[in-house]
Amino acid sequence: MTTMIRERTGRSTVKPPNRQGSGWSTALMLSPTLLTLALVVGYPVLAAVRLAFVQVADQVNPQTGMLERTESFGLGNFAGIFTGESGEAFRNAFWNTTLFTVIGVTAEVVLGVAMALVMNRAIRARGLVRVSVLVPWAIPTAISGLLWRWVFESDGIANAVLHTQVVWTADDSTIFGFISAPFTTVLIADIWKTAPFIGLLVLAGLQIIPKEVYEAAKIDRAGTWATFWRITIPLVKPTLVVAVLFRILDALKMFDLPFVLVGAHKHSVETLSTLAQYEMSNVRYGPAAAYSTVLFLYIALIAFLFVKVLGADLIGRGLKESR
Amino acid sequence: MTIAAEAVRPKPAKRSGPPAPKAVGRKGLGRFRLADLGSGLIVLYCLVPFYWMIVSALRKPSDQFATTLFPAPISFENMKAAFSARNGFGRALLNSLIVAGTTTVITLAIGITTAYVIARVQFRFKNVVLAVIIATSMFPGVTLLIPLLKLFVGLDWINTYQALIVPSLSFGLPLTVFNLTAFFKQLPAELEDAAQVDGCSQWQGFRSVILPLAMPGIFTSGIITFIAAWNEFIIALSLTNEKSMRTAPVITALFTGQYKFDQPFGTQMAAGVAVTVPLVIGALLFQRRIVDGLTAGALK
Numbered sequence: 349m350t351t352m353i354r355e356r357t358g359r360s361t362v363k364p365p366n367r368q369g370s371g372w373s374t375a376l377m378l379s380p381t382l383l384t385l386a387l388v389v390g391y392p393v394l395a396a397v398r399l400a401f402v403q404v405a406d407q408v409n410p411q412t413g414m415l416e417r418t419e420s421f422g423l424g425n426f427a428g429i430f431t432g433e434s435g436e437a438f439r440n441a442f443w444n445t446t447l448f449t450v451i452g453v454t455a456e457v458v459l460g461v462a463m464a465l466v467m468n469r470a471i472r473a474r475g476l477v478r479v480s481v482l483v484p485w486a487i488p489t490a491i492s493g494l495l496w497r498w499v500f501e502s503d504g505i506a507n508a509v510l511h512t513q514v515v516w517t518a519d520d521s522t523i524f525g526f527i528s529a530p531f532t533t534v535l536i537a538d539i540w541k542t543a544p545f546i547g548l549l550v551l552a553g554l555q556i557i558p559k560e561v562y563e564a565a566k567i568d569r570a571g572t573w574a575t576f577w578r579i580t581i582p583l584v585k586p587t588l589v590v591a592v593l594f595r596i597l598d599a600l601k602m603f604d605l606p607f608v609l610v611g612a613h614k615h616s617v618e619t620l621s622t623l624a625q626y627e628m629s630n631v632r633y634g635p636a637a638a639y640s641t642v643l644f645l646y647i648a649l650i651a652f653l654f655v656k657v658l659g660a661d662l663i664g665r666g667l668k669e670s671r
Numbered sequence: 672m673t674i675a676a677e678a679v680r681p682k683p684a685k686r687s688g689p690p691a692p693k694a695v696g697r698k699g700l701g702r703f704r705l706a707d708l709g710s711g712l713i714v715l716y717c718l719v720p721f722y723w724m725i726v727s728a729l730r731k732p733s734d735q736f737a738t739t740l741f742p743a744p745i746s747f748e749n750m751k752a753a754f755s756a757r758n759g760f761g762r763a764l765l766n767s768l769i770v771a772g773t774t775t776v777i778t779l780a781i782g783i784t785t786a787y788v789i790a791r792v793q794f795r796f797k798n799v800v801l802a803v804i805i806a807t808s809m810f811p812g813v814t815l816l817i818p819l820l821k822l823f824v825g826l827d828w829i830n831t832y833q834a835l836i837v838p839s840l841s842f843g844l845p846l847t848v849f850n851l852t853a854f855f856k857q858l859p860a861e862l863e864d865a866a867q868v869d870g871c872s873q874w875q876g877f878r879s880v881i882l883p884l885a886m887p888g889i890f891t892s893g894i895i896t897f898i899a900a901w902n903e904f905i906i907a908l909s910l911t912n913e914k915s916m917r918t919a920p921v922i923t924a925l926f927t928g929q930y931k932f933d934q935p936f937g938t939q940m941a942a943g944v945a946v947t948v949p950l951v952i953g954a955l956l957f958q959r960r961i962v963d964g965l966t967a968g969a970l971k
Contacts, residue, residue: 373873374794381785381804381848388815388841389807395818463713469706477710478962480717482954487721488902490920491943495724498936503736505723544717545965552966601811604904608924624813625905633817640814651809 393644399637400425425638438639440615441623444531445643448619449599452538457592459539460546465580467547468554481544489541493608496537500609519614530610530617537605542598546591553587554580593654600647620646721947728941735937749941753926759914760942763922767946770835770907770918771900775893777836778843783889786851787877791860801852808845812905815841820909830916838906843896850895853967854888855881891964894957898950919946 403424409416429438467477484492500506500516507513514529515521521529557580565575581588603625606617613626620643627636730737731746753760788794789801819838828834858881866876907918914922923942926935954961 371794374788374792377784377788378800380781381844382800384781384840384844385804385807388837388844389810392815392818392841393810395822396814399818399821462709466706466709466713470710472707473710473714475958477713478958479955480714482958482961483717483721483951486898486950486954487943487947488904488920488950490902490904490924491946492720494924494939494943495720497934498727498940499720499723501936505738508738540716540720544713547713548962549966552962597809601813603813607904607908621811621813621905624817625909628813628817628820629909633821636813637817640811640817643811644814647809647811651806 396637396644397641399633400641402634402637404634425634429635429638429642434635437618437623438642441618441620441639442642442646444617445600445602445619445621445646447531448535448538448602449596452535452542452599453592453595455535455539456543456546456595457588459543460591461550461584461588463544463547464550464554465576467551481548484541485545485548487541489604490608492537492541493605496533496540496605497609500533517610519610519616528616530614534605534609534617537609538599538602542595546595549591550584550588553584557583589654589658593651593658596650596654597647600643600650721951724940724943724947727937728944730937732937749937750945752935752938753942753945758922758926758938758942759917760919760922760945762915763917763919764945766832766835766916767901767919769832770839771897771903773832773836774839774843774900775897778840778847778896779889779893782844782847782851782892783882783885784877786848787855787881789848790852790855791863804845804848808842808849810841812838812842816906816909823910828910830911830913832916834910835907835916835918838910839900839903842903843900846899847892847896850892850964850967851885851888854885854892854964857888857967858884887960888964891957891960894953894961895964898953901950 401421401423403420403422405418405420406415407418408414428434463481467474467481470477487495497517498504502513502515506516512523514523516529516533519530523529523532561579561583562575565579570578601621602619603621606614606619606622607625610617612622612629620639624636624639624643627633627639726740726742727735728749729742729745729747730749731742731744732748732752734742734746752758785804789797815838823829823834862880862884863873863876866880867873871879902920903918904920904924907921911917911921917925919942923939923946926939926942
């Protein structure tokens with residue numbers, strides 16, 4: 349019996365029957381997810397793009413003398429957010445979003461890779477390190493925003509330790525006269541929370557590098573530095589690129605930290621998400637949808653560049669057959 | 672016997688390999704010590720801010736601005752204040768549990784078969800399906816929220832559980848499918864082949880062979896989805912305006928003090944500890960699985 353099964357399965361793995369599900373059953377098994385996503389993502393995205401082109405105006409109807417709300421299609425919302433006062437707000441939010449992403453993700457990657465290298469070498473208290481690394485990840489972002497707001501309170505521990513008297517979370521407050529203090533606090537909170545997470549992902553990437561590669565490098569008398577740049581980095585690059593892409597997409601959406609740590613609609617830390625949410629909470633759906641559409645296009649562009657230029661392999665990995 | 676075997680084995684290694692292994696050993700030991708110092712620093716980096724939250728929560732409200740490393744005396748007044756009826760924090764914890772729990776159950780129920788099909792069955796538009804599912808997790812929450820808010824106002828859904836659960840599926844479902852696909856792929860395909868040879872249909876094979884074996888993976892992606900849903904902020908903030916329907920992170924962020932402009936940091940830290948500690952304990956208990964789950968998507 350066993351030999352028969354082995355024979356049969358041995359043959360069947362060449363072209364396994366169960367991997368060729370009938371079209372209908374496959375579609376049936378996929379449909380719950382696809383339908384749900386169409387409802388909770390597809391529809392809202394399309395509706396948001398449509399809303400961005402809808403202009404609402406309150407006008408007095410000359411015949412009845414009543415105030416009437418009219419809706420028309422046009423580029424008015426986009427024209428509005430790119431010019432004048434709201435144009436300034438948009439440019440500021442766009443700049444802040446980009447700056448948070450570039451500085452934040454760069455710092456997180458450098459710190460994360462350093463942490464991963466350390467964790468890969470460490471032999472003592474591995475369990476403790478693993479658990480500690482999960483703590484910043486497990487704390488809800490909004491709660492960590494509160495935590496850092498408390499740390500950076502004017503009578504808080506940061507000023508006590510640094511012997512400074514900076515009002516960190518005031519919108520126009522600066523350190524050294526030119527760096528925005530609230531911007532810095534949000535950046536610190538973000539880096540604290542996500543650098544260990546990147547460290548965890550990179551560590552997993554490091555652990556699948558075969559030891560033989562390093563032994564070969566040692567025989568070739570490659571130095572530590574050369575080994576790091578020529579072997580470690582190229583081999584963890586696929587993992588790193590995917591991790592960095594997900595982090596960038598996340599950072600571009602940043603909302604909780606500036607909102608909780610500094611406040612709603614604060615110039616120094618306004619991101620595209622907080623700006624769109626602020627417009628939405630004031631029932632200005634058109635401009636809110638326009639801001640969020642720009643944000644969504646920005647994110648899509650970055651994702652596209654990552655996949656095309658850096659070859660972030662999101663799908664290919666998913667398609668690899670199991671061994 | 673075994674001792675003898677072990678004693679014998681290193682000898683040929685020493686003979687065949689020049690002194691290289693010895694040098695590696697010594698150098699390695701030095702590096703390990705440096706690495707241990709480094710991992711100490713990592714532990715401090717991760718835990719010190721969390722520790723400060725706990726210490727601040729356990730101080731007497733009158734000692735709130737003290738900067739000592741230990742609360743003296745330890746006081747639970749902040750904790751009591753956080754749970755006082757005025758704040759509605761207990762109810763908010765319950766709300767979070769209901770929203771995150773339901774989101775997790777629904778995403779698992781929907782996602783399991785999808786993940787299995789993507790992992791195992793060959794079909795024509797697989798790339799497209801997978802790309803679409805990954806792409807949906809890319810949209811910013813605020814983009815989805817604007818039309819949903821308008822829609823839910825019309826449906827009179829504001830301040831209901833469904834208004835919080837439905838949008839949470841938008842990030843929960845791709846996360847679950849992504850995690851589970853990676854897990855199903857780790858299971859050897861021979862299992863189903865064998866089940867089919869024994870006369871199981873594909874569906875029976877999935878249900879009675881794969882599903883039980885996949886339980887650890889389902890559990891892991893359940894935890895990760897639950898934590899993501901528990902930590903959600905912008906949806907819960909925007910689609911509720913009644914205190915009784917706020918979730919725990921939102922209500923904590925919106926706590927007000929006795930006077931309008933003073934922020935009750937002690938109470939907030941206590942509530943923050945209450946929101947976080949269950950998650951940290953969960954992370955402690957299931958750390959290996961969580962780490963596996965978080966990294967599976969990035970690696971496989």
